[in-house]
Amino acid sequence: MGVTLIAEKLFDGERILADVAVTIGEDGTISTVGGGVSSTVECLPGLLVPGLIDIQVNGGGGVLFNQDPTVAALERIGEAHSQFGTSAFLPTLITDKLPVMQQAADAVSEALSAGVPGVIGVHFEGPHLSEAKKGTHEQGFIRSLSDEELSLYAREDLGIRLLTLAPECVAVSDIRKLVALGVHVCLGHSNASADLVEAALDAGATGFTHLYNAMSPLHSREPGMVGTALIRDDAWCGLIADGHHVSPGAITLALKAKPQGKLLLVTDAMSLVGSEATHFPLFDRVVTREGDKLTSSTGELAGSHLNMIGAVRNIRDWCGVELPEALRMASLYPAQFLGLGGGVITEGARADMVLLDETLRVSRTWCRGRETYRRA
Template sequence: MPDREPAGRIALRGRVVTDYEVWSEGTVLIEGGAIRELSREPLDPGEVRDYGDSLLVPGFVDLQVNGAFGVDVASSPERIDELSRRLLATGTTSYVPTVISSPESLYEETLPVLAEKVARRGGMAEPLGIHLEGPFINLRRRGAHAAAHIVPPDPLLFARLLELGPIRMVTLAPELEGAQELIKTARRYGVVVSAGHSDASFEEAYRALDAGVLALTHLFNTMSRMHHREPGLPGAAFAHPLAICGLISDGIHIHPEMVALAFRMLGPDRICLVTDSTAATGMGPGEYALATRRIYRETNVTRLGSGALAGSLLTMEEAFQNILAFTGCTLPEAARMASTAPARLIGEGRRKGRLAPGYDADITVLRPDLSVEAVWKGGELSYVDRTGRTLGNGGGEGF
């Protein structure tokens, strides 16, 4: 078990990453599980943790987690607490368990179990709700989703799924017949609608963004291509002033130069770094579950038996490091993409994703080399890395 301390009045000192600045020396005062005060000056409430030159950043918020560390969300929902504990090692303090297109029977079995686990606190990463990635997607852009489990937009089916668990986000193809009614239903229940696995034209996509679609699921991947005569779904996201884009910054799903282009077009407040991680993340080569499918981990990718990419091996620790390397953005901008923007998109922007008074004391401590040193969750010291190694595609356990 990771180290944990009870939530009391504690001062953390280090290089504090605020929304727009990095304080070379600063203090975050936490009390009762929340941030009470930020100061450039030392505060001495009695208990002080001095992290020296390490960075204090808001805990990472990942909106697309299929699984990690051998746990698959869809097929092994009873192991979600294990996943939540292990995710702390990657700097992730909140996440949205994701279920790809599946048969209705799997939803009936899995969503109620996930519902029991949502909003668990106390020393583990917090599941904020469920992300349904499908089944209302375009067959032509299904990616790793099984064709047999993809269905046309069906508001009645969606309503039944809403009864089974706390769905916070749904990925669908907005160009499909019936999608508009489903979008209206989702908005009525406060569910974030994200366009993905879609073959929408620029015009179809732009109209959907006007009509209540708020986001794009893994920008550029499994969607209509961006072309100079038909900008497609990515072009609509660049053109629309409100679109927010999930982005897998592993250097495999998207070329680093395209990541840099997306950053220049969208800025740090319209990009949410996501991992799209799978049960193979943090593990060695082998065969793993992805809902009803089997995927195979190679050195640095996961694929179906056909050879098609299937999710990723990315962690939020690596996503944070990569976005800095690929774009040249500042540390505060990277923190806004890894924490602030995703928390705001999912409706948690008033309590998560920032180092600010009144926010949950979810704080990731990064060494100067940007590896995770420690994680505070709800004001508790919930993870300490004693190995000095990063968790990544090398498959190290880290515990």
């Protein structure tokens, strides 16, 4: 027998319903919605929604994945983000040495085998990026695609594999090869022309990493990466809705330009999320938090202090996005981009869910039917 939760309100991914029973089976999936109840029943005050999915998580809980590419670090990062409604995430390794990439891959593989809550794969953000648009990435580690890295990306024990690259730095033939290996290719940290971007998309790239940031801008005679991302209806775009990376006006423009379902909320979160610390080292620099803004000692933005439910609130409050759509941008649409069956509360779906109070604060989080966070 499973456990039945009776939600005061439930958003199933499509609509908001009242007084709905959700039964979680012993296998961690949802066995029934709106049906009978099991012997164990719990009533939930608030709004029950699908678990949030973050495809760009550099760290949390005081841990940065680059600095501690271990299973223990992934557990801590997952715990930190679960308090903000994230029930599935891609640990993200920014540009680094090959041995660090290999160690991170091994940690992800072990975490998946051990069932570490939240971990669904890995996002390699670099190292095949444009030096002109490197942002906070370490220039000394930026490099061309090698056979060693190609072998790493081909590993099928890593779950979902996402790679951010600059199309001017990776041949179209190699993009096709990556896609054939099952890698989700995103474009970013790039100074490419629109023609190069179009060629990469035609070769199988499907998304853009943090739209507007660290990419060739839209000009009247050259659409650049930003313009092409807005033009191409078939491409997904991540947005860091923290008020520092992208303005509300730029988000509104993207909402008007892109088809529904092609914009995803991401955090690009660093180690300070879920931590009381105010600074941390990053390679040979120091990143400092002032309020919710992270700045490197060399002056550029260095990731974010954003969390997923905060991104949902921001896009609702700043851009007038209705709550159901804001939630879809943080759950259903990332699931569709990654080819998952998540982002919904329906029979047969993985029991990844979040309970929100009336202020959209997270009360509880479940991953595969297991409670991973409960607010005191």
